Amino acid sequence: MMEQMLEFKSSSGFSMGVELELQILNSRDYNLARDAADLIGLIEKTRHPGAVKPEITESMIEVNTSIHRDHGSLVEELRRIRDAVAQAAAHMNLRIAGGGSHPFHEWSDRRIYPTERFEHILEVYGYLAKQFTIFGQHVHIGVPNGDEALYLTHIVSRYVPHFIALSASSPFQQGEDTSYQSSRLNTVSAFPLSGQVPFVRSWSEFLEYFNKMRGFGIVESMKDFYWDIRPKPEYGTVEIRVFDTPLTVERAAALAAYVQALARYILCGRPLPPSREVYMVYNYNRFQACRYGLRGKLVDAYSQRHVTIKEDILDMLRVIAPHAAELGATAALEQLMADVVTERSDAGWLREAYRSRGSLNDVARMQSELWMGNALMGA
Amino acid sequence: MSALSYLPSFPLPAHPVLLFGLLLLAGFAGGEITHRMLKLPRITGYVLTGLLLGVSGLGLIDHELAREAQVFVDIAMGLILFELGRRLDFKWLRRDRWFAATAAAESTLSFACVYLALVYLDIQPLYAAVAAAIGIATSPAVVMLVAQELRAEGQVTERALNLVAINSVVAFVVGTMLLSWIHLEYRAGWVTVLSHPVYLLAGSLLLGYLASWSAILLGRWLGKREELHLVMLLGLIVLAIGCANVLKLSVLLALLAFGVMAKNMDHNHDLMQVDTGKIGQLFFVVLFVVTGATLRTNELMTGGAIAAVYILARFVGKSVAVLSLVHLSGIRPGSGGLLAIALMPMSGAAIVMVHNATGLYPEFGARLAAIVLSAVLILELIGPIAVQFALRKAGEAAQERG
Numbered sequence: 032m033m034e035q036m037l038e039f040k041s042s043s044g045f046s047m048g049v050e051l052e053l054q055i056l057n058s059r060d061y062n063l064a065r066d067a068a069d070l071i072g073l074i075e076k077t078r079h080p081g082a083v084k085p086e087i088t089e090s091m092i093e094v095n096t097s098i099h100r101d102h103g104s105l106v107e108e109l110r111r112i113r114d115a116v117a118q119a120a121a122h123m124n125l126r127i128a129g130g131g132s133h134p135f136h137e138w139s140d141r142r143i144y145p146t147e148r149f150e151h152i153l154e155v156y157g158y159l160a161k162q163f164t165i166f167g168q169h170v171h172i173g174v175p176n177g178d179e180a181l182y183l184t185h186i187v188s189r190y191v192p193h194f195i196a197l198s199a200s201s202p203f204q205q206g207e208d209t210s211y212q213s214s215r216l217n218t219v220s221a222f223p224l225s226g227q228v229p230f231v232r233s234w235s236e237f238l239e240y241f242n243k244m245r246g247f248g249i250v251e252s253m254k255d256f257y258w259d260i261r262p263k264p265e266y267g268t269v270e271i272r273v274f275d276t277p278l279t280v281e282r283a284a285a286l287a288a289y290v291q292a293l294a295r296y297i298l299c300g301r302p303l304p305p306s307r308e309v310y311m312v313y314n315y316n317r318f319q320a321c322r323y324g325l326r327g328k329l330v331d332a333y334s335q336r337h338v339t340i341k342e343d344i345l346d347m348l349r350v351i352a353p354h355a356a357e358l359g360a361t362a363a364l365e366q367l368m369a370d371v372v373t374e375r376s377d378a379g380w381l382r383e384a385y386r387s388r389g390s391l392n393d394v395a396r397m398q399s400e401l402w403m404g405n406a407l408m409g410a
Numbered sequence: 411m412s413a414l415s416y417l418p419s420f421p422l423p424a425h426p427v428l429l430f431g432l433l434l435l436a437g438f439a440g441g442e443i444t445h446r447m448l449k450l451p452r453i454t455g456y457v458l459t460g461l462l463l464g465v466s467g468l469g470l471i472d473h474e475l476a477r478e479a480q481v482f483v484d485i486a487m488g489l490i491l492f493e494l495g496r497r498l499d500f501k502w503l504r505r506d507r508w509f510a511a512t513a514a515a516e517s518t519l520s521f522a523c524v525y526l527a528l529v530y531l532d533i534q535p536l537y538a539a540v541a542a543a544i545g546i547a548t549s550p551a552v553v554m555l556v557a558q559e560l561r562a563e564g565q566v567t568e569r570a571l572n573l574v575a576i577n578s579v580v581a582f583v584v585g586t587m588l589l590s591w592i593h594l595e596y597r598a599g600w601v602t603v604l605s606h607p608v609y610l611l612a613g614s615l616l617l618g619y620l621a622s623w624s625a626i627l628l629g630r631w632l633g634k635r636e637e638l639h640l641v642m643l644l645g646l647i648v649l650a651i652g653c654a655n656v657l658k659l660s661v662l663l664a665l666l667a668f669g670v671m672a673k674n675m676d677h678n679h680d681l682m683q684v685d686t687g688k689i690g691q692l693f694f695v696v697l698f699v700v701t702g703a704t705l706r707t708n709e710l711m712t713g714g715a716i717a718a719v720y721i722l723a724r725f726v727g728k729s730v731a732v733l734s735l736v737h738l739s740g741i742r743p744g745s746g747g748l749l750a751i752a753l754m755p756m757s758g759a760a761i762v763m764v765h766n767a768t769g770l771y772p773e774f775g776a777r778l779a780a781i782v783l784s785a786v787l788i789l790e791l792i793g794p795i796a797v798q799f800a801l802r803k804a805g806e807a808a809q810e811r812g
Contacts, residue, residue: 057563058499060683065806069565073740122740123565124502140808390634393679 037241037253039180039234042173042267044298045358047291049096049105050169051276051283052086053116053402054133056126061395063090063136063164066125067144073122079115080108087149088141088164090133092116098173102291102360106284113280117406126399129283130381131166131201131215131275134391134398138162138205159222165215168198168274170287172294173267177234179298180262183269184228185305186297187290188313191259191273192320192329193347196340197367198274198286199324200377206391212324212378213275216317224250225257230307237262259317269294273317278377278401285367288360293347295354308332325374344371429478433471434692436463437699451556451794453698458791460702471703479700486693487551487759488651488665489686491578492643494550495669496683497568498575508738513573515731516753517546517580523727527719533781536595537774540588540767541781544760545724547581548574549793552755555694556797558687564806565741570752570797573732575666578757582663585763586610596771614660618667621650625672630680640684647686662759698790701758705787709780717784724785728753745804752800755793756786 057064067089074083082095094112099105120127141161143153153160174180199212211217219225231237244250253261263270271290277283296302312330319327325341338346348368355364370376384394400407422428437456444455463470471479503510524545528538553574557567586607593603625646632638647665654664672681710717729750736746760782768775801807 057568058502059497065563066565069741069745072742076740119740122506124499124506124568142808388634388679390682392683393634396679 037238037264039177039262039264040267041175044173044175045291045295046098046100046173046268047105047287048098048171048266048268049109049283049287050093050171051109051129051280052091052093052166052168053276054128054130054166054399055090055092055120056128056133056395056399058124058126061126061392061399063133063141064125065089065142066123067092069123070116070119070125073119074116077115077119079112081112083112083116085144085146085149087144087152087160089144090136090141090164091144091166092127101358102284102288102363105287106281106363109280109284113402113404114406117403121403121406126396127402128395128399129166129200129276129278129280129402130377130398131199131213132204133164133166134203134381134385134394135206136164138164156222159218162218162221165201165218166276167215167272168276168283168286170271170274170290171263171266171268172271172290174269174294174298175267177237177262177264178232180264180267180269181228181232181234181237182301182305183294183297184260184262185230185232185309186303187260187269187271187293188227189303189309189332190293190347191271191313192316192327192340193344194271194273194286194290195275195317195320196324196327196376197289197344197371198277198282198377199321200275200278200381202378202381203385203391203394208382208385211321212376213321215275216273216321219257222257224255226259227310227313228256228258228260228262230305230310232305275377278380278398280402282377285363288355288358288363289348289367292351292355292358292360292364295358296351299354303333306332324376324378325371341371341374424475424478426478426481429475430482430696433479433482433696433699437695440699441695451798452559453552453555453794454791456695456698457702457705457794460699461705461707462702463699464703464705466705466707471700473704476700476704479696482693482696483700484651484655484661485648486690486697488647488661489690489693490551490554491662491665492647492669492672493686493690494554494571494575494578495666495671496673497571498670498673499572500670500674502572506739508735509569509572512732512735512739513576515735516573516728517577519731520577520724520727521546521584523723523730524720527723528716528781531716531719533716536588536591537778537781540585540592540778541720543581543584543588544763544782545581545720545756545785546584547578547757547759548753549755549757549759549789550574550578551694551697551758552790552793553752553797556794557801560798560801560806561808562801562804562806563808564804566745566748566752566804567801567806569736569739569741570749570800573749573753575670577753578662578759579666581757581759582660583611586660592767592771592774596774610660611663613657614654614663615667617650617653617657617659617664618669619671621646621664621668622671622675625668626676626680629676629682630678634682636682636684639682640686643681643684644686644689662762697758701761701790704761705790706783707787710784710787713780713784716781717788720781720785721788724756725750725754748800748804752797754789754796756789758786758790760786 055064084093086093138161141164143149201215204214259273261270309332312332316329327340384397437459440459441452441455444450445452521542525542590603654661732750733746764779
């Protein structure tokens with residue numbers, strides 16, 4: 032019965048979907064608000080694509096896209112979801128913002144969204160549950176079976192610093208500049224079941240591991256693992272969870288297109304074998320990306336070279352360009368490349384906003400104005 | 411000069427600072443006792459303390475002392491109205507037109523219901539109209555302070571505060587226009603009839619405009635330093651209160667206008683959001699103690715029936731408007747009823763309006779007081795409890811510490 036629960040559903044190759052966790056702000060001082068229930072209720076009354084769900088605290092919502100094959104339709108759907116969410120929020124005098132962290136909220140003010148699962152998380156993890164008011168993007172990539180999912184997971188682990196550096200948008204936490212480009216992942220690391228998938232190669236070995244963990248009473252379902260990259264058997268996908276939510280949906284779509292092209296390169300060409308050494312350097316590389324973003328240095332476990340994350344991304348963008356072309360994502364990745372070359376990042380944008388205005392309230396306000404776009408112009 | 415002339419003379423003279431300290435401590439003690447023993451809002455405790463010490467109780471705070479304390483009451487009202495004004499967001503009303511419609515209907519219906527009920531009870535139309543105008547307003551002080559005490563936030567809280575801001579303005583404008591009618595009734599000259607309301611409205615708005623414009627310019631010059639903005643805003647608030655008093659303008663309208671314009675004219679976001687609550691708390695306690703002290707329980711005997719009708723008609727007016735329109739704004743089912751309950755408290759400004767009327771035409775004031783003040787007495791005690799109930803029930807209160 033357990034095994035049935037974890038049967039890996041087959042997905043058609045390289046389909047993708049995006050989940051975004053978003054911040055709900057008030058329009059007075061742009062601190063986090065507590066209106067998730069009202070907001071979700073109102074959005075459900077409007078016609079919109081995708082799905083909108085509650086998250087761990089009342090200051091967050093999560094939006095999900097449907098399944099896409101190319102960047103064009105993904106960005107289109109994300110824009111329509113954004114407009115629906117932004118208009119509903121404006122209707123309630125709320126603001127919605129991207130970004131991996133709220134710049135100045137205090138975690139102790141947060142309230143858990145009242146569902147059984149979230150109450151349970153509060154029960155188990157205590158204050159960590161409220162500190163989990165951080166905002167990430169998850170990208171799902173469809174794979175044909177569990178073995179392929181594990182292969183993709185092990186190889187993509189090599190590129191996790193890319194994802195972190197490209198999406199980093201949480202320089203501020205609790206009213207302070209953290210000096211990190213992405214401070215959000217430090218919060219994730221506090222959870223005991225965070226980290227990486229075990230180094231197993233076949234889905235049957237993975238099931239053995241999972242059933243053991245279940246037998247120990249440590250986990251009940253895959254949801255209890257807070258891994259950076261997680262196979263998602265019921266969707267037939269590999270889910271990459273290290274992204275900070277970018278400041279715009281356009282950036283979110285471009286990041287998904289990058290993962291999609293990378294996955295196609297990995298699964299079609301099988302360029303590298305899975306390697307335990309990737310996991311030996313994993314946490315060091317991850318830290319470099321969080322702390323320094325594009326300027327961080329990573330250790331390539333395969334060549335044992337040190338390279339800057341920026342150079343490594345630019346190399347990879349060139350390598351996967353034919354796959355991007357095949358998938359119709361050339362323009363999106365060219366834009367991404369231009370941003371990497373000039374070292375434009377969301378974290379940089381947020382720090383610049385703070386430098387020019389001198390107030391984190393203004394940073395949060397500008398963050399929401401950037402994300403909501405035209406929804407605020409209507410009146 | 412006698413050898414002991416440096417000693418104070420007995421009985422000790424009334425001194426404003428001594429008075430302030432005594433009122434503050436007495437109210438504070440009453441609030442804590444009420445809160446801890448009866449689990450009621452502290453505000454109810456402040457009012458009860460005032461009732462106990464005031465003209466209806468031990469008589470320690472008489473009219474003389476209450477007038478001495480008026481300066482603190484004015485500062486408290488000014489701080490509250492400024493904060494309330496900053497919550498009123500015109501852009502929101504334009505985006506959510508059903509909410510704007512709710513606000514308009516809520517003010518109109520509560521006036522209409524009270525007016526018709528009073529006329530039905532054979533009260534002369536002029537008195538009925540002035541009493542109904544007073545009934546439009548929900549107490550900004552009670553709603554603001556209960557929301558602050560509970561650290562409440564959410565759609566019911568935000569919408570209640572916006573509705574309070576709007577109905578306070580409407581009540582004031584309607585009340586001021588009725589002033590012409592009162593002047594007319596008492597055969598004042600045409601110049602007075604026409605110019606007095608205009609002076610009050612235009613003068614108070616202009617004062618608010620100048621204050622908000624100064625605040626924005628000073629805010630821009632100061633830069634984003636919260637502690638500096640706090641002192642600057644407190645200074646301007648107190649100055650505006652003083653000006654309104656000296657110029658015989660309305661503290662209520664001027665300070666509300668100051669807050670509204672500071673929010674809605676600040677296109678560059680130069681003004682910071684500051685927390686005047688902690689400093690204000692000192693004055694808020696005194697505000698409610700003094701309000702309680704001026705309430706008269708003996709009027710409850712004579713005016714009890716009218717008060718009951720008045721309160722009921724007002725509640726019906728507000729509820730019908732809110733319940734029939736607010737769900738069109740898309741908030742959770744059930745929120746409408748709670749919102750209507752949160753609008754129950756009557757404004758302490760009613761007392762001020764009655765006093766002002768008394769100052770102009772004592773006979774008019776006395777008859778108006780008989781209609782309105784019993785309702786104020788009842789709602790001063792029940793109002794905070796109603797707001798607390800509504801915000802808690804809506805799930806918008808923060809978890810309480812201890």
